[in-house]
Amino acid sequence: MAPKQRMALANKQFSKNVNNRGNVAKSLKPAEEKYPAAPWLIGLFVFVVCGSAVFEIVRYVKMGW
Numbered sequence: 340m341a342p343k344q345r346m347a348l349a350n351k352q353f354s355k356n357v358n359n360r361g362n363v364a365k366s367l368k369p370a371e372e373k374y375p376a377a378p379w380l381i382g383l384f385v386f387v388v389c390g391s392a393v394f395e396i397v398r399y400v401k402m403g404w
Contacts, residue, residue, distance in 0.1 A: 374381075
């Protein structure tokens with residue numbers, strides 16, 4: 340697409356914002372997830388950390404005090 344056509348398309352898309360001074364959303368793109376990481380990924384991380392802690396405690400108990 341030529342630069343002039345691209346600029347005309349952008350102007351057309353954002354021209355309605357000129358009349359909405361102060362009431363324009365920060366982004367016209369739909370908001371995605373609000374989490375920085377997926378919930379299942381956080382769950383996996385907690386499972387691995389807690390599981391390794393349990394194995395360390397069991398290993399420590401088997402070795403003796």
